Amino acid sequence: MDKIAEVVESSTSQFTAQCYELHQAPPLGSLVKAGAGAVAVYAVVSQVITASVEPGRRAIARGKDEVDETAVYRENPQLLKLLRTDFTALVVGHRQETKLHHYLPPQPARLHSFVYVCEAQELQEFSQRFDCLSLLLAAQPAGLGDELIAAFLRQAAQAHQDHHKFLVAAGKELAVLLNGQTSRLNAILRRMKE
Amino acid sequence: MPLDLHRLMPQIEVMASKLKTAQEEQRQQLQRALDTLHKCDMAALKRKIATSRTTWLVADPMENPANFYDHVACPSDYCVVAADGSQIDIDRHSLAHCLLINLGAILLSYGSKPDAQLLSQPMLYSEQADLVIADPSAGRQETVQGPLLGLKRTIAECQLLVDLLRGLGNERPALGLLDGSLILWALERQTYETFVREAILDKGLLPSLATTKELSQSRMLALASYISYPGSTEVVNILRVALCPHDPADCDRYCWGKRQLGERPCDEVSGLRDRDLFYRVLKTGQRSALFMSRSSILKYYGEHQICFFYLCLEGEIARIELPIWVAQNKAALELTHSLILEQCRKGQGYPLALSEAHELAVVSGADREQFWQLVQASFVERHLPEQVSAKSYSKRTRWL
Numbered sequence: 001m002d003k004i005a006e007v008v009e010s011s012t013s014q015f016t017a018q019c020y021e022l023h024q025a026p027p028l029g030s031l032v033k034a035g036a037g038a039v040a041v042y043a044v045v046s047q048v049i050t051a052s053v054e055p056g057r058r059a060i061a062r063g064k065d066e067v068d069e070t071a072v073y074r075e076n077p078q079l080l081k082l083l084r085t086d087f088t089a090l091v092v093g094h095r096q097e098t099k100l101h102h103y104l105p106p107q108p109a110r111l112h113s114f115v116y117v118c119e120a121q122e123l124q125e126f127s128q129r130f131d132c133l134s135l136l137l138a139a140q141p142a143g144l145g146d147e148l149i150a151a152f153l154r155q156a157a158q159a160h161q162d163h164h165k166f167l168v169a170a171g172k173e174l175a176v177l178l179n180g181q182t183s184r185l186n187a188i189l190r191r192m193k194e
Numbered sequence: 195m196p197l198d199l200h201r202l203m204p205q206i207e208v209m210a211s212k213l214k215t216a217q218e219e220q221r222q223q224l225q226r227a228l229d230t231l232h233k234c235d236m237a238a239l240k241r242k243i244a245t246s247r248t249t250w251l252v253a254d255p256m257e258n259p260a261n262f263y264d265h266v267a268c269p270s271d272y273c274v275v276a277a278d279g280s281q282i283d284i285d286r287h288s289l290a291h292c293l294l295i296n297l298g299a300i301l302l303s304y305g306s307k308p309d310a311q312l313l314s315q316p317m318l319y320s321e322q323a324d325l326v327i328a329d330p331s332a333g334r335q336e337t338v339q340g341p342l343l344g345l346k347r348t349i350a351e352c353q354l355l356v357d358l359l360r361g362l363g364n365e366r367p368a369l370g371l372l373d374g375s376l377i378l379w380a381l382e383r384q385t386y387e388t389f390v391r392e393a394i395l396d397k398g399l400l401p402s403l404a405t406t407k408e409l410s411q412s413r414m415l416a417l418a419s420y421i422s423y424p425g426s427t428e429v430v431n432i433l434r435v436a437l438c439p440h441d442p443a444d445c446d447r448y449c450w451g452k453r454q455l456g457e458r459p460c461d462e463v464s465g466l467r468d469r470d471l472f473y474r475v476l477k478t479g480q481r482s483a484l485f486m487s488r489s490s491i492l493k494y495y496g497e498h499q500i501c502f503f504y505l506c507l508e509g510e511i512a513r514i515e516l517p518i519w520v521a522q523n524k525a526a527l528e529l530t531h532s533l534i535l536e537q538c539r540k541g542q543g544y545p546l547a548l549s550e551a552h553e554l555a556v557v558s559g560a561d562r563e564q565f566w567q568l569v570q571a572s573f574v575e576r577h578l579p580e581q582v583s584a585k586s587y588s589k590r591t592r593w594l
Contacts, residue, residue: 078302078310078312081310081312
């Protein structure tokens with residue numbers, strides 16, 4: 001498993017990681033883990049941002065005279081060093097030694113922990129239970145949680161042998177969590193299938 | 195309230211209205227300057243410049259001053275290297291007697307293998323030997339602060355640039371760029387002793403120029419410095435010599451004490467700057483003729499005499515300075531012209547490499563504050579005295 005990023009800001013409920021390669025953040029809803037030692041923190045990618053390395057500097061349009069977007073980077077090689085891609089991930093569980101827990105860890109991910117994208121087997125193991133859905137539903141701003149759940153479940157379904165059975169089980173769990181919010185539930189269910 | 199804007203505003207209004215009047219006067223001066231430029235008898239003018247004695251600096255035209263050149267196409271693969279620096283001067287009110295030079299540099303490769311290397315190199319000087327320039331034979335020394343620190347920084351920038359140029363492969367043409375002037379004006383304006391000049395020039399700038407010259411003999415390599423919105427008047431002063439009715443011109447002999455400022459024949463163009471002139475002469479992308487500076491400090495530059503040309507960009511004229519061995523190499527000169535132009539296109543009007551080198555070198559107010567805090571913390575940790583002057587304490591602590 002290759003590390004893809006490093007934690008640069010961390011709290012109990014989320015962390016931000018800087019990608020080693022520009023524009024190479026994991027897709028929205030991916031399950032990632034920070035740390036590969038005795039304690040690993042699991043989180044779902046909730047926000048990806050690419051911007052200047054320095055907070056006071058903004059990227060400007062550079063492609064007016066270029067034929068395609070790759071030419072912008074070819075003609076401005078400094079961009080690869082002056083831009084950074086960060087992603088924020090909401091913490092949904094942790095592993096202590098060999099035991100997997102679907103609740104927040106006692107300590108946040110350590111700064112400079114390496115971040116890995118969970119492979120199919122680990123994603124399949126983590127998504128055996130749906131405890132993380134309530135954490136994701138509460139994500140801010142409003143509406144983000146619904147998108148995250150749909151994205152996370154779509155990817156998790158690919159890790160399970162019977163995709164359909166997995167999505168039905170997840171839908172049932174959501175129906176309980178969103179009791180009385182039929183239209184919201186339906187909107188998430190539609191996005192899970194697409 | 196530190197600045198009373200209500201009382202200041204009428205003064206700003208007066209200044210603006212005076213500038214408006216001066217614009218018309220400048221327009222007439224400019225026309226006179228252009229007429230003079232286009233009527234120059236090159237051989238006679240060069241002879242007159244060489245024999246004249248003026249109280250202002252006159253450039254030596256290396257060709258007809260009215261000449262101008264379009265740029266050639268950039269090579270497909272090339273490198274641009276730039277270095278810049280900033281400093282924290284010795285603060286005599288502070289606890290630590292030290293100075294800091296922060297260098298920033300960037301190496302940009304364009305073409306088939308685009309790449310960028312960024313470098314930031316802070317250097318703290320606190321040893322007595324680093325804080326002074328000494329003349330061991332006579333026991334004299336000069337403290338490195340103020341303009342002398344600026345000179346030390348320029349040398350460090352140039353050395354870093356040369357180190358980076360030396361590390362380049364031979365296969366691509368390359369341009370080394372510095373910000374500001376290659377002519378160390380501070381050495382000319384300040385009354386430093388010989389040992390200071392020797393330390394700055396003979397052991398500082400000139401060896402770097404010599405190394406670059408040597409490198410340029412085995413590969414396509416140019417070195418230049420870039421001055422944005424230059425205030426120089428050396429080319430306009432050529433026209434002042436041309437307008438002077440005396441041959442040779444001699445300011446002290448013919449005008450000093452005899453004519454008021456504004457009444458001399460050369461005052462017909464004396465309010466202009468070179469950039470005003472070339473803004474009318476050149477089209478965007480074109481460069482001017484080559485000139486050689488006649489600054490008195492250049493008599494110590496030996497084979498590295500400094501030449502310059504003006505370059506017309508969108509909305510501004512820049513002055514490009516280069517050693518004579520670059521100016522006399524047609525391919526290197528054309529490379530300098532076209533690559534600086536391309537860098538300005540990429541950098542929104544200012545060479546991108548210099549702009550990024552500056553970003554890597556700059557020491558902001560917050561950095562400065564943090565630096566002194568780190569110094570203080572380090573002193574506290576070692577139980578060293580951390581006393582600061584009352585004035586410094588007063589400036590940092592504001593009370594009512």
